[in-house]
Amino acid sequence: MKNFYAALLKYMSKEQIVKVQRAKVGIAGCGGLGSNIANVLVRSGFGDIEMIDHDVIEPSNLNRQNYFLDEIGFSKVEMTAKRLIGINPDVYIMAKKLFLDKDNIAGQFKDRDIIFEAFDSAESKKLFLETFGNSGKLLIMGSGMAGISNEKPIAVRKIKENVYIVGDEEADISKGFPPLAPRVIACAAMMAGVGLEQVLNR
Amino acid sequence: MELIINGEKQDLGSGVTNVDLLIGALSVKKERTAVELNGMIIDQNNWASTALKSGDKIEIVSFVGGG
Numbered sequence: 318m319k320n321f322y323a324a325l326l327k328y329m330s331k332e333q334i335v336k337v338q339r340a341k342v343g344i345a346g347c348g349g350l351g352s353n354i355a356n357v358l359v360r361s362g363f364g365d366i367e368m369i370d371h372d373v374i375e376p377s378n379l380n381r382q383n384y385f386l387d388e389i390g391f392s393k394v395e396m397t398a399k400r401l402i403g404i405n406p407d408v409y410i411m412a413k414k415l416f417l418d419k420d421n422i423a424g425q426f427k428d429r430d431i432i433f434e435a436f437d438s439a440e441s442k443k444l445f446l447e448t449f450g451n452s453g454k455l456l457i458m459g460s461g462m463a464g465i466s467n468e469k470p471i472a473v474r475k476i477k478e479n480v481y482i483v484g485d486e487e488a489d490i491s492k493g494f495p496p497l498a499p500r501v502i503a504c505a506a507m508m509a510g511v512g513l514e515q516v517l518n519r
Numbered sequence: 520m521e522l523i524i525n526g527e528k529q530d531l532g533s534g535v536t537n538v539d540l541l542i543g544a545l546s547v548k549k550e551r552t553a554v555e556l557n558g559m560i561i562d563q564n565n566w567a568s569t570a571l572k573s574g575d576k577i578e579i580v581s582f583v584g585g586g
Contacts, residue, residue: 350586439551439582443563446553446580450560463585476578477555489583496585 321405325362333517338364340516343429345417345445346370347393349496350459351435352383352400353505359401361513365409366401368394369425371416381498417441422448431512434458435505437490450480457511461485462504463494471504473511483508523576538577539566545579553580 322334329337342363344351347370355366370393374384388396394412401408417425417436422444426432432454434445442460449456461484462471469485476482484504488494521530522541535541538554538561554561555578561569571577 346586348586435586437584437586439584442582443551443553443580446560447562450553450555459586460580460582461585463583476580477558477560480555480560482580484583486581487583488585490585491583494585501585 321407322362329362334362336516336519337362337513340365340512341428341430342366342512343426343432344368344435345422345426345432346435346437346441347397348372348378348435348437349381349501350462350505350508351433352393352397353381353502354433354435354509355397355401356383356404357506357509358512359404359408361509363512364405364407367411367413367426367429368397369413369415369417370394371414381496381501419444426454429454431455431457431516433508433512435508437496439489439491446480450477453479455512455515456480457508458482459484459504459508461488462500463488463490463496464500465497467500471500471507473507481511483511520571520573522571523574525578535571537567537571538569541571541577542566542579547579547581551582553582554578555580 325334344354347368372393374388374391374393384396392414398410398412401410434442436442460482469487471484474482490496520533521528531544535544542549557576
């Protein structure tokens with residue numbers, strides 16, 4: 318089967334596929350969370366994704382980010398775009414190399430219905446919520462997915478209409494918990510899952 | 520003054536009259552904390568000018584790093 322969507326009909330209805338295909342998604346950050354969120358979204362049928370990240374791939378990213386050894390030094394958004402097109406060539410992707418900060422973030426993602434927050438610093442997460450929190454867009458954020466302990470599980474907390482926080486909200490890289498693949502990827506997959514559920518329920 | 524913070528009723532005394540004072544009274548780091556008051560996210564620039572009243576519903580999000 319060459320056409321991704323034709324094959325996806327085995328698992329999802331046409332109506333469901335149209336909903337996810339048309340949803341305009343933004344991803345802020347293309348590291349451990351963002352690269353894996355993008356992967357899960359495209360496999361779930363999402364077809365319109367804008368990604369913003371200024372970074373290039375480093376060896377220390379490979380433990381959890383969806384990149385390959387021969388991509389070191391290349392742009393994260395470009396390599397993620399390549400990967401997504403490899404899954405579904407019909408997906409529309411906008412890859413923007415830009416360092417998001419307090420001076421430029423408000424002008425981004427204007428036409429997006431859903432934005433995933435996939436930054437690594439807590440300060441950037443706060444900036445994201447204070448910038449887009451009252452926009453009415455669906456926001457899905459990650460907070461607390463470092464370390465190996467699953468004593469406090471990765472959970473979904475709805476803090477207001479259209480705003481979800483995914484994570485344990487506790488394990489902090491600044492407190493020495495390392496970002497390792499199992500919980501980072503689990504959190505990314507759950508974030509994508511919240512997006513899928515919300516879009517299908519619309 | 521009784522406030523509902525993250526779903527729980529709390530009385531932090533009569534001195535907590537605005538969002539900035541509330542965040543100061545809790546043991547959280549301001550630079551990592553976001554506040555929602557009655558369904559609206561309050562930018563930190565507006566914390567001090569946003570008055571609180573009894574019965575207000577507040578969600579506090581203390582972000583942690585990693586991603």
